[in-house]
Amino acid sequence: MTLYDKVMELSKRRGFLWPSFEIYGGTSGFVTYGPYGAILKLNIENMWRDFFIYKQENFIEIETPIIMPSAVFEASGHLEHFTDPIIACLKCEKRYRADHLIEELVGVSVEGLAISEMNKIVKEKDLKCPDCKGDLGEVELFNLMFKTNIGAYKGDVGYARPEAAQGMFVEFKRIFNIMREKLPLGIAQIGKTMRNEISPRKGVTRLREFTIMEVEVILDPEEINNCPAFEKYKDTDIMLLTASLQQKGEPPVNITVERALEERLIDNKWLAYFLTVSKNFVKSLGVADDKIRFREQLPHEKAHYSKQTIDLQVYLDGQGWTEIAGHAYRTDWDLSRHIKYSGVDMRVFKKADTPLTVRKLVLKPSKATIGPDFQKDAARVIEELNKLDAAEVKRQLTTQGFIEVAGKKLTSKHIEFEEREEVVKGKKFIPHVIEPSYGADRLVYTTLEHAYSEKEGRIILKLPVKLAPIQIMVYPLVERDGLPDVATQIYRELLGEGFRVEYDVSGSIGRRYARADEIGVPLGITVDYQTLEDKTVTVRDRDTWRQRRVFISELVNILKQFFEGRIYFNQIGSPVDTNLE
RNA sequence: GCGGCCGUGGUCUAGUCUGGUCUAGGACGUUGGCCUUCCAAGCCAACUACCCGAGUUCAAAUCCCGGCGGCCGCACCA
Incomplete structure (x- = not known):
């Protein structure tokens, strides 16, 4: 049995995830998250929020529709390129x-x-x-997009989004305003996305409907190498497989991001910064350093909008290096396309540090002469004339004596010129976009696989404490002598305190510990006979099977500290002599 | 989508070649009970399966065909 099989067997048996629609034979490319999987996924998403939204300056989250009218995908290029x-x-x-x-x-x-x-x-x-x-x-x-009709009439074609990004771009103008027009601005979204894959395989790694977690980092292209947050992480080591290394058939290099930037292996500093954020995030899911690498997409692999894309891959059993994230430099592709297709100006105004005064030549159509001379064509002549460059018009008038506008000959009596002083207060530009994009479902599998371990023929799911779907199990040592009453009381108290906790009384204590280990519950609280004497309980650590003894009255406080990461297990209460130690 | 292999309780599997003793066996699991003073203990009972559909046959888990799904390879892959 391969590790993949073992992880999927456990997932199914214990209720993390399984193929959907099994009673109708199943349809590949869809999964259902069970009681533990749904929470695990949520915890992973929340951890992602920590790294990619809450710990970043001026980053926010939105939620936009899954179905979008075809105009959006005409503009984005997906109708053509997908x-x-x-x-x-x-x-x-x-x-x-x-x-x-x-x-x-x-x-x-x-x-x-x-x-x-x-x-x-x-x-x-x-x-x-x-x-x-x-x-x-x-x-x-x-076309890999799912197509549908919006409303009852066939005319309105809609598509399920193949990425969440377009929602952010389409709403950019309003969000930018709400966020008080500051750049860089990070707009994040976590949500379902659909791609009608030709042949989904390998369970969760290629789904037709999946959860994507994306941030569009919107920046001034002139500031793309100005990233203060980068300084703290510039020494981060990454395993980097560039396009050119791949083309030469060479292995990846280990390099600091700062060095990679200096050697122009990474396009810009903001992109480099997010590689470090990504690496730290993936490590916190429990993936070891040497199982994480970055691979630049080859020119023919890149999406139509990308200048450079660097994938984050993790090493998975059975399928090797697997993409779980992409970091794309989308330039101004999306916003300029939406500006063009919608006709809405989404350019950003940037005030100059010191306003410049420039002398500028402007032309003024002389309506008094154009009107009578061109009659009903006059309006069109004026309109066309206004589009022309004043200096060029003046040049033509002086060299050839006339200028042709809208098929009419204009002479100097039709146009007046004026020297004007203009104050340039800033510039308008289309911002650029750096996009880290994650597949949540692949992260769930990655987390499960890297947490999977076996000890003495038993399975232990060593999930990071913050991700564990159930934090605490409460057990009476045996089902008699009033132990269940005490345990139930503790269970209810912990529930009330907001812990994710379950109570288990069925089977021998060893069996119950084993069950809890399989779903990765970090701590187990056992009410035993000593509890009746001195109001203490034991706390059992999933990974070491060691136990510590704690007063019930201190339990809530200690558990809070533990799950907030402020104390380690061996700082809990006092050690217990058990036959394991 | 093509080719190869495969599909039996919650999980892993025996049985399929050679159709009938299969009212489908085992192990683990789950539930209830008894027992039980710390790591899947024991005893009793219960639960749950031949992927779906058509066909051949007196008789189909078993043979044939189609569908669905899985694994591997090829192709595809923002």
Whole structure:
């Protein structure tokens, strides 16, 4: 049994996660999170919030719809780029990217060609399957976005978002205003995303519906190397596999992010900074240093919007290095596309440190002469004239004596010029975007796999304390002599104090400890006979099976300190002599 | 999507080739009871399965076909 199988077996048996719709035979690419998995996932998401939102300056979280009208994806480029033209061989059924095949066999670029035009080329040039020489079928479009209709009429086409990012870009103007127009601004979102994958595999690593956690860090491109937060983390070591190393077939290098930046292996400082945030985040999920590396995407792998993308990979049993995050430098692609397609100006104004006074030549159409001379064309002439550069107009008038505007000849009597002083207070620009993007579901699996361990034939899920779905189990040592009453009381008190706690009385004490270890409960509280004498209970540590003895009256306080990370297990109460020590 | 292998209680599995003694066996688990003073103890009882659908046959977990799902490889992969 591989580690992957063991982790999935445990997940299913204990209720972390399993394939959905099993009673109807299942449909691949979908998972259900059970009682422990749902909390585990939530805890991971909250930890992500800590690292990527709460500990960053001017970073906030929003929530936008999953279904979006097609206009959004026309602008974002997903309708065009998330769609692959596919052609299949009728004989051997091998499938090809139609555009790639045509370019290869005919040697012409088919970029932007419609499907019908590609089909025409295939027929005219009588293209055959390069593999078996069989006939080719029709070119078909395969778009990875789920399509739907919004409302009752067929006209309004909508798509399920393939990434959360577009929600942030579409709402940028208002959010920027609400956040009092400060850059850098981080806009984060955690939510469901859908991609109609051709063949989802490997359980949770390739889903059709998954939770994405993204931050769009919106910055002034001129400030992209001004990242104060970076200083604290610049010495962070990373294992980096650059595109060029991959092309040369060489292994990754270990390098500090600062050095990588100096050697221009990372495009800019903000991108470098988030690599360090990512590394620290993934470590806090319990993944060891040497199981974390960064891999730059090769030019042909990059998304249409990306200047540089560096994935974070973790090493997983059975499937090797697996992407769990991408860090993309999206430049101004998204915002400029939405500005263009929506017609809404989402540029940001930046005040200059010192306003500049510039002398500028402006032209003034002389309406008194243009009106009578051009009659009903006058309005159009004035409009066109205003678009022209004053200096250029003046030059033409002096060199050739006239200028042609909207098909009309204008002379100097039609235009007046004026020297004006203008104060330039700042500049308007389209901000750039750095995007760390995480797959929450892969993180859940990663966390489970790295927490999985075996000891004396038993499974212990060594989840980081902060992530454990259940924090505490409460047990009576045996089910008699009033021990359950005391235990139940403690259980209810802890529930009331806000701990995630369960009570377990069924089976021998060893069996109950074993059950708790399998779902990764960090602490177990056992009420025994000594409890009846001196009002103390034992606290058991999941990882070492050691126990400490604590007064019931101090329990809540001590447990709070433990789960807040302020004390370690061996600082709890006093040691217990058990037959294990 | 293609090819190979595979699909039996909650989990792991025996049985499938060679159809009938399979009202499907075991182990672990879960629940209830008894017992029990710290790491899956014991005893009793209960629970839960042949992936779905059609077909061949007197008879199908077993053979055939289709679907769904899983693993591996190829292809695809923001």
